Every structure is written in structure tokens, then in C-alpha cells.
Amino acid sequence: xxxxxxxxxxxxxxxxxxxxxxxxxxxxxxxxxxxxxxxxxxxxxxxxxxxxxxxxxxxxxxxxxxxxxxxxxxxxxxxxxxxxxxxxxxxxxxxxxxxxxxxxxxxxxxxxxxxxxxxxxxxxxxxxxxxxxxxxxxxxxxxxxxxxxxxxxxxxxxxxxxxxxxxxxxxxxxxxxxxxxxxxxxxxxxxxxxxxxxxxxxxxxxxxxxxxxxxxx
Amino acid sequence: xxxxxxxxxxxxxxxxxxxxxxxxxxxxxxxxxxxxxxxxxxxxxxxxxxxxxxxxxxxxxxxxxxxxxxxxxxxxxxxxxxxxxxxxxxxxxxxxxxxxxxxxxxxxxxxxx
Numbered sequence: 001x002x003x004x005x006x007x008x009x010x011x012x013x014x015x016x017x018x019x020x021x022x023x024x025x026x027x028x029x030x031x032x033x034x035x036x037x038x039x040x041x042x043x044x045x046x047x048x049x050x051x052x053x054x055x056x057x058x059x060x061x062x063x064x065x066x067x068x069x070x071x072x073x074x075x076x077x078x079x080x081x082x083x084x085x086x087x088x089x090x091x092x093x094x095x096x097x098x099x100x101x102x103x104x105x106x107x108x109x110x111x112x113x114x115x116x117x118x119x120x121x122x123x124x125x126x127x128x129x130x131x132x133x134x135x136x137x138x139x140x141x142x143x144x145x146x147x148x149x150x151x152x153x154x155x156x157x158x159x160x161x162x163x164x165x166x167x168x169x170x171x172x173x174x175x176x177x178x179x180x181x182x183x184x185x186x187x188x189x190x191x192x193x194x195x196x197x198x199x200x201x202x203x204x205x206x207x208x209x210x211x212x213x214x215x216x217x
Numbered sequence: 218x219x220x221x222x223x224x225x226x227x228x229x230x231x232x233x234x235x236x237x238x239x240x241x242x243x244x245x246x247x248x249x250x251x252x253x254x255x256x257x258x259x260x261x262x263x264x265x266x267x268x269x270x271x272x273x274x275x276x277x278x279x280x281x282x283x284x285x286x287x288x289x290x291x292x293x294x295x296x297x298x299x300x301x302x303x304x305x306x307x308x309x310x311x312x313x314x315x316x317x318x319x320x321x322x323x324x325x326x327x328x329x330x
Contacts, residue, residue: 025265028261031241031242031283031285032243032257034283035243047256047257048257048258049256049258057259058261058265060262061265061266
């Protein structure tokens with residue numbers, strides 16, 4: 001950009017000013033360049049910045065002192081309003097787009113919904129299965145405990161009649177009791193630690209779509 | 218420390234510079250920039266406003282085959298400048314007092330060192 005371009009752009013940017021004001025401003029900067037000399041022309045243009053920015057300063061000052069003119073010619077572009085205008089599409093446009101796309105959106109939406117429900121179904125099923133397994137485990141442990149106790153006492157009973165057989169019986173019985181206790185402890189541990197974790201996983205899964213949307217905005 | 222020049226202070230500075238002698242825009246800018254950093258585009262709105270308020274008036278002189286618009290201070294401008302100078306002096310004293318903890322005549326107790 002050279003001096004001539006700068007001044008002509010400045011004049012254009014000041015077009016809303018009354019003619020005398022505009023010419024005074026352009027004349028001022030014309031003289032400014034003349035004083036600085038051609039050697040400093042580039043430097044001055046860099047320093048001044050864009051002619052539109054210089055004009056903005058002049059317009060702002062004129063608006064501050066001439067409210068009637070300002071109400072007609074000058075509207076402060078507030079950065080917030082500009083941002084809001086740029087970012088959002090007008091509501092009607094969004095609705096229109098949705099309507100136009102609806103033949104496509106509906107089946108797609110249904111498919112997505114089905115997949116999500118299916119996923120939930122699987123997860124839920126697995127969860128129930130796990131609980132079932134644990135329940136079965138616990139029950140088995142109890143049954144083994146019962147069997148073990150029975151055997152132990154039966155063996156105790158016939159200790160005098162046939163000691164060897166009785167000892168064998170009691171031994172097996174105690175073993176079973178031991179295993180069942182281990183089993184019960186394991187089952188209890190599983191229930192206490194795993195179930196809350198699984199529940200938390202499912203909770204996070206459900207919250208995922210909502211959290212993603214929140215983070216984006 | 219960020220020390221921006223308020224618009225009122227800017228008015229005072231420009232009036233003070235012009236009061237010394239009739240001068241033109243480019244020179245006023247350069248004179249002020251010797252002392253404080255202002256952008257080259259700061260001055261024009263100030264000059265225009267002071268002119269509209271009848272604190273400054275302009276006259277054109279030819280210089281090396283081109284026109285130079287000069288500014289000189291008016292009596293109204295002189296009066297405004299005097300009041301600005303007084304305000305500045307008071308303001309400066311108050312700030313100095315709190316910054317430097319100056320022992321000024323206003324304090325009642327003498328400071329023992």
C-alpha cells in the first residue's frame with residue numbers, strides 16, 4: 001500500500017462523515033505524509049496501521065461529540081454481538097435444514113437408536129449374567145459347605161465303628177468345608193468390589209454423550 | 218506499570234504544546250512522542266475536537282510549495298489549559314504523596330529520623 005492508496009481508502013472509510021469533516025481529515029494525513037517525506041512513507045503507513053482503523057478512531061471521536069449524527073450514521077460494532085451473529089445460525093435456518101434432511105435423518109436416527117439400545121441390552125445382559133454367576137457361585141459354595149459338614153459329622157459319628165473310613169470321611173468333609181469357605185469369601189469379595197465398579201462403568205457410559213456435548217460448548 | 222494517557226490528559230498536553238507556539242500536526246506529534254509514546258493516529262481526533270471546542274484555531278501557511286495547516290491556541294483554549302494545569306498539579310501531588318510517602322506540610326507530626 002502506498003500513500004495514495006492509504007489516503008483513498010481513508011476517504012472511503014470516512015464516507016459517512018459530512019464532507020467538510022472528511023476532507024479535513026484526509027488533508028491532515030496528506031500533510032502528515034508530506035512532512036514526513038517520501039523516505040518515511042512506508043514507515044508511517046506501518047505505524048498508522050490500516051486506513052480503516054484510523055478512520056474508526058476519527059469516526060468514534062466524531063460520534064462521541066455529535067450524537068444526532070451518530071444515531072443515524074454510527075453504530076458501534078460490539079464485539080459480543082458480532083461473535084454471536086457469526087457463531088449461531090438463525091433458528092429458522094436450522095429448522096429448515098432439519099426439515100429438508102428429515103427423510104434421511106429419521107431412518108438414520110432409528111438405526112442409531114437401535115444400536116444404542118442394543119449396546120445397552122448387551123451390557124445389561126452381561127451384568128445380569130455376572131450377578132447370576134456370582135449367585136450360582138455363592139450357592140455352590142454353600143452347598144459344598146453343607147456337604148462338607150454332613151460328611152464331617154457323619155465321619156465323626158462312625159469313628160468308633162470304622163475309624164479308617166471315618167477319618168477319610170471327616171478329612172474329605174473338612175476339605176470341602178475349607179473350599180466352600182474360600183468360595184464364600186471369594187463370592188463376597190466379588191460382590192463387594194466388582195458390582196460397584198461395573199455399576200460405575202455403566203453410569204459413565206450413560207453420561208458419555210452428555211459430557212461430550214458439554215465439553216464442546 | 219501501564220501508564221495510558223487519558224483523553225483529558227491528552228487534551229492538556231496538546232494545548233500546552235500549541236500554547237508555546239503555533240505549530241502543525243506532524244510537528245506536534247513528533248514533539249509529544251519525544252516524551253510519551255502515542256500512536257501516530259492519536260493526535261488528529263484530539264486536534265479536531267479542541268478545534269470544535271474553540272480552544273484551537275487553524276491557519277494555513279505555504280511551505281516549500283505545499284500547504285501546511287497550523288494550529289494556535291485561543292483565549293478559551295488558554296483558559297482551559299490553565300485549569301488543566303492546576304488539576305494536574307493537584308493530582309500529581311496526591312499521587313506522589315501516596316507513592317513516596319512524602320512528608321508534606323499537611324502532616325501534623327514532624328518525622329523524627
